[in-house]
Structures are given as structure tokens and as C-alpha cells.
Amino acid sequence: xxxxxxxxxxxxxxxxxRYYEREGLLLNPNRSEGNFRLYDSKALKQLEFVKHCxxxxxxxxxxxxxxxxxxxxxxxxxxxxxxxxxxxALVNKRMKELRALKAELQQMASACGSNNTIEACGIxxxxxx
Amino acid sequence: xxxxxxxxxxxxxxxxxRYYEREGLLLNPNRSEGNFRLYDSKALKQLEFVKHCxxxxxxxxxxxxxxxxxxxxxxxxxxxxxxxxxxxALVNKRMKELRALKAELQQMASACGSNNTIEACGIxxxxxx
DNA sequence: CTTGACTCTATAGTTACTATAGGATTTATA
DNA sequence: TATAAATCCTATAGTAACTATAGAGTCAAG
Ligand SMILES: [Zn+2]
Ligand SMILES: [Zn+2]
Ligand SMILES: [Zn+2]
Ligand SMILES: [Zn+2]
Numbered sequence: 001x002x003x004x005x006x007x008x009x010x011x012x013x014x015x016x017x018r019y020y021e022r023e024g025l026l027l028n029p030n031r032s033e034g035n036f037r038l039y040d041s042k043a044l045k046q047l048e049f050v051k052h053c054x055x056x057x058x059x060x061x062x063x064x065x066x067x068x069x070x071x072x073x074x075x076x077x078x079x080x081x082x083x084x085x086x087x088x089a090l091v092n093k094r095m096k097e098l099r100a101l102k103a104e105l106q107q108m109a110s111a112c113g114s115n116n117t118i119e120a121c122g123i124x125x126x127x128x129x
Numbered sequence: 130x131x132x133x134x135x136x137x138x139x140x141x142x143x144x145x146x147r148y149y150e151r152e153g154l155l156l157n158p159n160r161s162e163g164n165f166r167l168y169d170s171k172a173l174k175q176l177e178f179v180k181h182c183x184x185x186x187x188x189x190x191x192x193x194x195x196x197x198x199x200x201x202x203x204x205x206x207x208x209x210x211x212x213x214x215x216x217x218a219l220v221n222k223r224m225k226e227l228r229a230l231k232a233e234l235q236q237m238a239s240a241c242g243s244n245n246t247i248e249a250c251g252i253x254x255x256x257x258x
Numbered sequence: 259c260t261t262g263a264c265t266c267t268a269t270a271g272t273t274a275c276t277a278t279a280g281g282a283t284t285t286a287t288a
Numbered sequence: 289t290a291t292a293a294a295t296c297c298t299a300t301a302g303t304a305a306c307t308a309t310a311g312a313g314t315c316a317a318g
Pocket of ligand 4: 077078080081240241242243244245249250251252
């Protein structure tokens with residue numbers, strides 16, 4: 001299939017597919033006589049792997065590492081484990097930040113008093129301090 | 130004070146200060162004879178306002194809007210309210226995403242089985258499906 | 259044989275910074 | 289006073305993960 005169909009089947013935009021290829025996350029596909037990219041179901045699986053990793057917010061660099069690891073099936077999976085643990089730690093850290101952020105935003109929202117002038121608004125006051 | 134001291138007092142890097150100035154978040158400071166930026170305590174307050182907003186993850190564009198609003202103290206604060214509410218919605222959305230993400234990562238981490246080969250690792254298997 | 263849909267590469271834009279490069283200016287020291 | 293070190297200046301490029309053009313080539317249908 002050509003890139004248009006590949007894009008629809010994968011749910012990935014054409015630009016993103018070409019971008020992943022440039023970044024080495026997808027193997028260089030065969031080309032037609034007219035230089036069009038040609039994909040098969042194996043390529044689709046590769047892209048779906050990448051998409052799944054991205055949905056977990058794993059960076060392209062880490063995905064590249066995971067792909068390299070996948071190609072060494074005999075080795076120990078401890079690096080894979082470490083990578084996922086690290087990703088989990090990142091998520092936990094972000095969640096903690098977001099909780100603090102939410103608390104302050106909520107406090108601010110309630111500090112407005114509603115229908116004030118900007119001068120008297122509790123939100124602006126709290127941002128100013 | 131010159132930008133070095135201003136940077137230390139504000140906790141903002143010199144490059145960031147100049148960047149904020151370029152982006153219109155800080156008023157253009159007076160310059161010394163030798164063209165060095167000169168700041169006073171008013172400028173420090175402005176920068177602290179920006180920093181406070183940034184700590185709430187408000188975008189530079191929205192901060193610019195807030196600054197404009199601050200300069201119209203007589204107007205209604207409803208836009209300020211709306212902006213904060215929108216920010217809160219954004220944070221809630223991200224938190225929801227992160228929760229789902231965390232759940233899947235945890236499940237994956239427990240799927241490894243530990244000390245496997247990559248071929249047999251539950252993590253890789255689950256990423257592949 | 260021309261139109262329109264599709265594809266190609268290369269390049270620039272996005273956000274919020276950070277990091278140089280190459281110079282000018284000021285301050286401290288010898 | 290000469291010079292070295294610290295500080296400052298502008299302009300430009302890099303970061304992550306895309307997205308969006310511009311300008312050209314390819315291909316199927318009418
Ligand atoms: Zn999944
Ligand atoms: Zn208000
Ligand atoms: Zn605060
Ligand atoms: Zn494992």
C-alpha cells in the first residue's frame with residue numbers, strides 16, 4: 001500500500017510517518033518505480049508498536065532503544081524494565097506537579113468573588129503576590 | 130541593577146529574561162550609556178507576576194493577555210475568570226490522561242515476570258499488541 | 259491528453275526556553 | 289595605566305515531536 005492508505009490504517013498522519021522514518025523509528029520502506037513509499041502489514045505492526053509506545057508518552061529516543069532491544073531477543077529484559085520504571089517515575093512526578101497546580105488554580109478561582117472589576121479581582125491579586 | 134543581579138534576584142536566567150522582553154512580557158528596560166539593561170523593583174514585580182503565572186503553567190500568550198487585562202483595572206474580571214477556568218480544565222484533562230497512562234504502565238511493569246529474555250518479556254509482548 | 263488526486267523532498271513554524279558565537283563594555287588587578 | 293577578567297550585547301541555532309507549507313513529480317480516470 002502507498003502512504004495514504006498506510007496513514008489511514010494506522011491513524012498516523014502522513015507527515016508523522018515520514019518523520020518517524022527520518023528519525024529511524026521505521027525501516028526505510030521499499031519504493032515504487034515512481035519513488036512512492038510502499039508498505040506491508042509488517043510495517044503496519046512496526047508503526048503500531050511506535051504508536052503504542054507514544055500513547056504511553058515514551059520519548060522517540062526511548063522507543064528507538066526499545067526497538068533495538070526487540071531485535072536482540074536473547075538478551076535480558078532488564079533494560080526494558082528499567083525504561084518502563086523510569087517512565088512510571090516520570091508520570092508520578094508530573095501527577096504530583098499537576099495536583100499542586102490544580103489546588104492553587106482552584107483556590108484562585110474561588111478567590112475571584114465574581115463580577116468584580118479587574119482591580120478588585122482576587123485572582124489578579126493572588127497572581128500579584 | 131543590571132541583568133545579572135536582576136537574574137539572581139528573580140531566579141530567572143538571563144536568557145529567559147531577554148526572551149520574555151522580546152516576547153513582550155516585560156517592558157523594555159532603560160539602558161545605561163553602554164547599552165546595558167537597567168532594572169528597578171517595579172520590573173522585578175512584573176517578572177514575578179510572569180513567574181507566578183508560569184508556575185501555574187499558564188502559556189506566555191495567556192500571560193500576555195493577563196498583563197493587558199491588568200492594565201485595564203476598571204473592566205470586568207470575567208475574562209480573567211474564564212482564563213483560569215480554562216487552565217483548570219486543561220490541568221484536569223492532563224491529570225485524567227496521566228492516570229490512564231500510569232495504570233497501563235503499572236500493568237506492564239508487573240507483566241514482565243522479571244529476569245526474562247527480551248523475547249519472553251511481558252512488557253515487550255504487551256507493547257506489541 | 260489533460261485534470262485531479264496523490265506523492266515526493268526540503269524547509270519553516272510551533273512552545274518555552276537554552277546555548278552558543280562573536281563582539282562590546284565595565285571592573286579589578288598588576 | 290595597561291591588561292585581564294567579568295559582564296553585557298545581539299543574533300542565531302538547538303531542543304521535542306510534530307505540523308504545515310511550497311514547488312515539483314507521478315499516476316489513474318475521463
Ligand atoms: Zn496500550
Ligand atoms: Zn475576578
Ligand atoms: Zn502561587
Ligand atoms: Zn521483562
